[in-house]
Amino acid sequence: MKNLTDLEVIKSVKKGNQSDYEIIIDRYKNKAFSLIKRMLKNEMEAEEVLQDCFIKAYDSLNNFRMEAKFSTWFYRIVYNTTLTRLSNKKRKIESEMSSVEDHLNLESDYDFKSSEKKDLSEFIKKMIQKLPENYSLVITMFYMNEMSCEEISEMLGTSVPNVKVMLHRSRNALKDLMLSNNYVMEVL
Amino acid sequence: MNTLSDEILNKYIDNELDQATLLIVREELQRSEEGRKRLRALQLVHNNLKNMEEEAVSSLFTPMLMKKIMKKSKSKKEQRFFILSVSSIFVIIALGILSYIVSLIFAAPQSTGGTVSGAQEIVNIIENLVTPIKNLLKGANISAIGSVFSLGLLISVYFVMDLIKHKDRNLSRQH
Numbered sequence: 176m177k178n179l180t181d182l183e184v185i186k187s188v189k190k191g192n193q194s195d196y197e198i199i200i201d202r203y204k205n206k207a208f209s210l211i212k213r214m215l216k217n218e219m220e221a222e223e224v225l226q227d228c229f230i231k232a233y234d235s236l237n238n239f240r241m242e243a244k245f246s247t248w249f250y251r252i253v254y255n256t257t258l259t260r261l262s263n264k265k266r267k268i269e270s271e272m273s274s275v276e277d278h279l280n281l282e283s284d285y286d287f288k289s290s291e292k293k294d295l296s297e298f299i300k301k302m303i304q305k306l307p308e309n310y311s312l313v314i315t316m317f318y319m320n321e322m323s324c325e326e327i328s329e330m331l332g333t334s335v336p337n338v339k340v341m342l343h344r345s346r347n348a349l350k351d352l353m354l355s356n357n358y359v360m361e362v363l
Numbered sequence: 364m365n366t367l368s369d370e371i372l373n374k375y376i377d378n379e380l381d382q383a384t385l386l387i388v389r390e391e392l393q394r395s396e397e398g399r400k401r402l403r404a405l406q407l408v409h410n411n412l413k414n415m416e417e418e419a420v421s422s423l424f425t426p427m428l429m430k431k432i433m434k435k436s437k438s439k440k441e442q443r444f445f446i447l448s449v450s451s452i453f454v455i456i457a458l459g460i461l462s463y464i465v466s467l468i469f470a471a472p473q474s475t476g477g478t479v480s481g482a483q484e485i486v487n488i489i490e491n492l493v494t495p496i497k498n499l500l501k502g503a504n505i506s507a508i509g510s511v512f513s514l515g516l517l518i519s520v521y522f523v524m525d526l527i528k529h530k531d532r533n534l535s536r537q538h
Contacts, residue, residue, distance in 0.1 A: 193436060200425050205417035212418050222420055226428055233432055299411045318412040343373040346412075350369075350404040 181245035189236060200229055203246070206320050207253045213315050214257045214308065224260050228253045247326050250316070254330050295353075302349055310345045317342055366391045367398040372405050449518055456511055464495050 179187070179198065187195045207228060212221040232252050239248055303311050309331070316322045316330070324342070328335045366387055374380050375388055392398050500508070 193433060194429070196432060197425055197429050200428060204420050204424060208420045209418040222424065225420065225424075226431070229428055230432060230435070295407070296411050296415065299408065300415065314412060318415055319417060343370060346373060346376075346405060346408050347369045349408045349412075350401065353404050353408065354401070 182241055185236060185239065185241070185245060188233075196233055199232075199245075203249060204229075207250070209319050210250070210253060210312070210315050211257050213304075213311050214254075214261065220260070224257055225253075228256050231256060246320070247322070247330075250320055250322065250326075251330055298353075299349060302352060303345075306345055306348065310341050310348075313338055313341045314345050367395060367401070369401075369405075372398075372402050375402070376405060376409050453515070460499075464492075464499070 181199065181202070184195050184198050188199075204225065208221055208225050211224050211228075212218060215221050215224065228249075232249055235252075239245070303314055306314065312331070313327055316327045317324070322330075324335050324338045328338045331338070366384075371380070371384070371388060375385070380388060392402060498504070
């Protein structure tokens with residue numbers, strides 16, 4: 176059952192096998208959670224919103240066109256639900272998503288401790304949190320949610336080149352930090 | 364154009380360079396130690412991001428959510444069943460009343476012999492229709508109709524309250 180594609184599982188759920196929805200939940204819960212947590216910056220709230228997203232998706236399964244990609248459809252629900260939650264809390268993400276001309280100056284507010292330098296992946300994870308929200312979202316969507324630049328651009332309401340610029344700048348910012356802290360020399 | 368700019372190196376990693384630029388970049392990389400170092404760093408970032416671990420939700424997340432979904436869909440089914448039952452009762456009652464009226468019309472005495480004018484015939488038909496309704500609204504019948512209306516009123520109140528409850532719940536979840 177676990178090897179079924181998303182569409183096969185959804186067909187089964189639509190036929191009345193509601194318990195099969197569990198497969199979808201298990202498949203997407205962590206990826207969607209990462210995205211929500213990145214946006215809300217609150218674990219408890221992120222889990223609550225994630226529940227809402229799965230319930231919304233379940234209730235709207237009849238509106239899902241089977242020729243589309245389930246993941247894109249679901250992530251759109253996730254993104255919009257989280258944005259609604261954010262706007263309800265008067266923390267509009269747009270303020271940080273205004274332009275790709277933002278300067279990525281991460282060094283100034285990051286305190287490098289020798290213990291943190293031990294684990295590169297941990298270091299990168301921490302640095303992603305320091306990126307402007309739109310940059311960290313693009314990184315999460317691209318690498319963790321395995322979305323294409325086209326899908327991300329559609330979701331964020333920006334152009335594909337803008338998404339690529341954000342992606343490149345995020346990587347550059349992380350790369351510059353690694354170089355300035357001699358990470359590459361230590362790791363390679 | 365800087366052949367080893369950050370933009371070019373990013374495109375190199377994403378395999379977005381055309382064949383001609385790719386060759387130039389490769390040549391340049393062979394010559395430049397600094398360029399190789401930057402590319403290695405960028406690749407390291409790219410690989411680490413690719414292998415980044417997902418944030419994990421609590422282990423009880425799925426069973427709790429499934430329980431919620433099942434409960435919700437069960438209550439939806441029950442609601443549908445309830446509406447169906449109530450509407451069936453109403454239809455049966457309406458059919459009963461209708462058949463009662465029809466039977467009274469047929470049982471009413473017919474006008475006897477002779478030719479009846481068109482207007483008189485219409486008056487007779489109206490009388491035949493009104494008399495059973497009058498009879499229906501008399502005495503014990505009125506209490507039966509009152510009960511049916513009370514039942515209808517109660518059901519409407521139930522649905523209105525349910526709607527208000529749902530709205531309140533949605534509002535509290537949003538805040």
